[in-house]
Amino acid sequence: DSGVTQTPKHLITATGQRVTLRCSPRSGDLSVYWYQQSLDQGLQFLIQYYNGEERAKGNILERFSAQQFPDLHSELNLSSLELGDSALYFCASSPSPTHNEQFFGPGTRLTVL
Amino acid sequence: DQQVKQNSPSLSVQEGRISILNCDYTNSMFDYFLWYKKYPAEGPTFLISISSIKDKNEDGRFTVFLNKSAKHLSLHIVPSQPGDSAVYFCAATMNRDDKIIFGKGTRLHILP
Numbered sequence: 047d048s049g050v051t052q053t054p055k056h057l058i059t060a061t062g063q064r065v066t067l068r069c070s071p072r073s074g075d076l077s078v079y080w081y082q083q084s085l086d087q088g089l090q091f092l093i094q095y096y097n098g099e100e101r102a103k104g105n106i107l108e109r110f111s112a113q114q115f116p117d118l119h120s121e122l123n124l125s126s127l128e129l130g131d132s133a134l135y136f137c138a139s140s141p142s143p144t145h146n147e148q149f150f151g152p153g154t155r156l157t158v159l
Numbered sequence: 160d161q162q163v164k165q166n167s168p169s170l171s172v173q174e175g176r177i178s179i180l181n182c183d184y185t186n187s188m189f190d191y192f193l194w195y196k197k198y199p200a201e202g203p204t205f206l207i208s209i210s211s212i213k214d215k216n217e218d219g220r221f222t223v224f225l226n227k228s229a230k231h232l233s234l235h236i237v238p239s240q241p242g243d244s245a246v247y248f249c250a251a252t253m254n255r256d257d258k259i260i261f262g263k264g265t266r267l268h269i270l271p
Contacts, residue, residue: 088263102258150202
């Protein structure tokens with residue numbers, strides 16, 4: 047158990063809908079990262095937050111957005127969902143941006159029908 | 160553009176023998192490399208890392224070798240055990256303050 051929690055575990059929704067994925071980092075970790083893992087793909091970095099502020103952006107679509115709240119939990123919002131958005135979404139946390147060993151949650155499996 | 164490449168999608172190794180997982184990278188600015196291990200239905204877990212100022216880092220049965228001139232790193236597991244069966248991701252970053260770029264992973268099967 048990494049100490050990072052993600053909810054929900056599974057999510058099934060329809061195209062065009064909007065969903066919110068939630069992540070609670072390890073106690074004391076200030077950095078939160080979001081990744082997408084599609085079929086046969088590696089982990090694609092989406093976005094990073096540090097202590098409430100956006101720090102780095104990867105290949106995140108404009109239909110996706112995220113935020114980190116004062117209690118350090120983070121939410122990833124996916125809107126106007128398409129079939130291709132079906133994937134595993136992982137959240138990870140670390141004490142700081144310079145601490146490279148990230149601790150991953152169990153992931154949320156999103157299925158868009 | 161894949162900056163971190165793991166060209167072997169899968170690898171099968173006999174229990175007790177050495178497992179060697181390979182990784183190539185294209186960006187010479189990467190200065191820190193990591194290996195993560197992932198079991199089904201779980202998130203990746205950090206395994207071992209190496210800074211670009213070193214060419215080898217060892218932790219128990221796991222050793223990572225870095226060849227900067229070839230932009231190549233490898234993870235050696237010896238002896239291989241059944242619990243090592245998992246997907247292994249190679250990852251790289253620069254300046255220890257940037258996003259981590261992951262490869263697509265190599266699925267390791269340890270055969271009895």
